[in-house]
Amino acid sequence: MSEATTPAGPSHGTGLRAAIDLSHKVRPGEAAIKAVLLTSAIVSVAITVGIIVTLIQPIIDFFGEVPVGDFFATEGTYAVLPLVMGTLLVTVIALLLAVPLGLGAAMYLSEYASARARRWLKPTVELLAGVPSVVYGFFALQFVTPTLLQDIIGLEVNFTNSLAAGLVLGVMVLPTIASLAEDALSAVPMSMRQGSLAMGANRMQTTLRVVFPAALSGIAAAVVLGMSRAVGETMIVALAAGAQKKFDADVLTGHQAMTGYIAQTFGGENPVGSTPYNMAFAVAGTLFVMTLILNILSMIVVRRFRQAY
Amino acid sequence: MSAASAVAAQVVTSTLASGRSKDRDLRSILFLGALWLSLFFGVIVLVALIVDTAIKGSGRFDKELVTNYASIIFPETTGFKAGIFGSIWLMVCTAILAIPLGVMAATYLEEFADTNRWWNRVIEINLQNLAAVPSIVYGLLAVAVVAIVGFDEKGVLIGGAVALALLILPVIIITTREAIRAVPQDIRQASYGLGATTWQTTWRQVLPSAVPGIATGTILGLSRAIGEAAPLIIVGLGVSVLSVPEPGIAGLSDSATSLPNQIYNLANQSRPELATAASAAIILLLVMILGMNAIAILIRNKFTRSW
Numbered sequence A: 001m002s003e004a005t006t007p008a009g010p011s012h013g014t015g016l017r018a019a020i021d022l023s024h025k026v027r028p029g030e031a032a033i034k035a036v037l038l039t040s041a042i043v044s045v046a047i048t049v050g051i052i053v054t055l056i057q058p059i060i061d062f063f064g065e066v067p068v069g070d071f072f073a074t075e076g077t078y079a080v081l082p083l084v085m086g087t088l089l090v091t092v093i094a095l096l097l098a099v100p101l102g103l104g105a106a107m108y109l110s111e112y113a114s115a116r117a118r119r120w121l122k123p124t125v126e127l128l129a130g131v132p133s134v135v136y137g138f139f140a141l142q143f144v145t146p147t148l149l150q151d152i153i154g155l156e157v158n159f160t161n162s163l164a165a166g167l168v169l170g171v172m173v174l175p176t177i178a179s180l181a182e183d184a185l186s187a188v189p190m191s192m193r194q195g196s197l198a199m200g201a202n203r204m205q206t207t208l209r210v211v212f213p214a215a216l217s218g219i220a221a222a223v224v225l226g227m228s229r230a231v232g233e234t235m236i237v238a239l240a241a242g243a244q245k246k247f248d249a250d251v252l253t254g255h256q257a258m259t260g261y262i263a264q265t266f267g268g269e270n271p272v273g274s275t276p277y278n279m280a281f282a283v284a285g286t287l288f289v290m291t292l293i294l295n296i297l298s299m300i301v302v303r304r305f306r307q308a309y
Numbered sequence B: 001m002s003a004a005s006a007v008a009a010q011v012v013t014s015t016l017a018s019g020r021s022k023d024r025d026l027r028s029i030l031f032l033g034a035l036w037l038s039l040f041f042g043v044i045v046l047v048a049l050i051v052d053t054a055i056k057g058s059g060r061f062d063k064e065l066v067t068n069y070a071s072i073i074f075p076e077t078t079g080f081k082a083g084i085f086g087s088i089w090l091m092v093c094t095a096i097l098a099i100p101l102g103v104m105a106a107t108y109l110e111e112f113a114d115t116n117r118w119w120n121r122v123i124e125i126n127l128q129n130l131a132a133v134p135s136i137v138y139g140l141l142a143v144a145v146v147a148i149v150g151f152d153e154k155g156v157l158i159g160g161a162v163a164l165a166l167l168i169l170p171v172i173i174i175t176t177r178e179a180i181r182a183v184p185q186d187i188r189q190a191s192y193g194l195g196a197t198t199w200q201t202t203w204r205q206v207l208p209s210a211v212p213g214i215a216t217g218t219i220l221g222l223s224r225a226i227g228e229a230a231p232l233i234i235v236g237l238g239v240s241v242l243s244v245p246e247p248g249i250a251g252l253s254d255s256a257t258s259l260p261n262q263i264y265n266l267a268n269q270s271r272p273e274l275a276t277a278a279s280a281a282i283i284l285l286l287v288m289i290l291g292m293n294a295i296a297i298l299i300r301n302k303f304t305r306s307w
Helices: A026-063 A080-114 A115-130 A133-153 A161-185 A190-198 A205-216 A217-231 A233-241 A258-267 A274-303 B003-020 B026-060 B081-110 B118-130 B134-147 B157-181 B185-193 B197-226 B232-233 B249-253 B257-266 B272-303
Strands: none
Touching: A026 A133, A026 B081, A026 B118, A026 B134, A026 B157, A026 B197, A080 A133, A080 A205, A080 A217, A080 A233, A080 A258, A080 A274, A080 B026, A115 A161, A115 B026, A115 B134, A115 B197, A115 B272, A133 A161, A133 B026, A133 B197, A133 B272, A161 A205, A161 A217, A161 A233, A161 B026, A190 A205, A190 A274, A190 B232, A217 A274, A217 B134, A233 A258, A233 B257, A258 B134, A258 B185, A258 B232, A258 B249, A258 B272, A274 B118, A274 B134, B003 B185, B026 B272, B081 B118, B081 B157, B081 B197, B081 B257, B081 B272, B118 B157, B134 B157, B134 B232, B157 B197, B157 B232, B157 B249, B185 B197, B197 B272, B232 B257
């Protein structure tokens, strides 16, 4: 049945086309297996639909009780903007740290390191991404704030503050940015580097003026993906950024972030269906939309500005 | 004489080709130094983290850490038995739920799907999006899924396993696809040439060749799952649990916690004994995760065939 509707037999997918055509042969076993495999692929779409369905009912309930204006307000019990502010503060600090360092690491790995060194250095950098976020949060709370910020640098920071959370978050997204940017830089063809070197440029000039611009779309996508990881990260901000809803930009004090609010609501004793419980869903919905926009943005950047070599 | 000049010529061309001869001005050296620093910044932080935590936790590397349950009354002998066993259980259940489904989906997308069909493109774009959905959102979904299946209590093992499986499914699909794509076309063509069908080719040739890549991706996915705490908070895991899930199917509806959740609970406590215990537990968790990562890298470097 499915063989008849999709002619080409074994040549679907990446197989050779038109060379072998067994489509006239009915193979019920093959069709059944294909159907089972297709079902498991569809599960991934079902997950997205499931997320949206799960979020929508409590969000409708929430806006039945709380006016939309009270949600998108800068202060009040049900205001989301202070939480968005908290998320943006830590994200900006994280990116200020992770983008230069991540790109630097990527440039070294792609342009300077030998193939053998790269084989060991890249997994080592990626190891940083393997450290659980709760460990990073604990590290921010127990080391970065008291030892690094208060004792060594001498800043007057609160016990929980956005600065420590943002810095540690930056360390966490660094490998994401470095790894993806390295892929983008490595994809630039060797002939462009050789052309640049033949014109008398040295390796720094080649890296910065030829390879970097050529890989810009991939690098931009790496930064956007790093940003979406920082926005969605929970444990670091739940532990180190505090639980105070504030709409200001004083990074020496704590600001509750969106994910931190969700974790706090579910960790506490809020009954199912109560307004704070439903608000957590509304915040999660906002978060989901934000990361969705960032992902679509990164896909558009890659598709639109990619230069095919 | 001629040999020496040949060598000299070779040296000249090799240095010219890489641009190294012009690298010796100040700006280039500063640039290279900056690149070095950014590469090693991460390593320095990792070392600082491990050393600092190990020193803080050094008082608690004892048997009680593994054999005792959590205790606020006796903070100096509080243990992580519930979390350790809970995490191992969660990982096994997550693997059973996520690996077959992920590998099957990836096999369909690589070997069977016609990329010109719109629904296959939808699946494709959807996967890229799912990989970046915040982990906490998967917790919300898991609550709903588990309620549909019929487990109403909060904080049961199966809820956590569903959340983690949903979370790592996109990771497993993406890495499996890469592994399958790395198997050269010649092998498929040779198989077709001998009269094999698509499924026979996939099952007997492509998948066995892709096993090292699939194993690497799966282990990395599981090591991410074992460190996650956020979705488990949402499904209600992590409140003080003083038991270990029963082995077998019956254990699925037992209340459970995980090692990261126990650490999270202790991180906000002011008692210094609890902070020490949490530090020791972090080292334990890191050993588990870094061990899994090391195995994955070893498999990748050792068994991956270059065709």
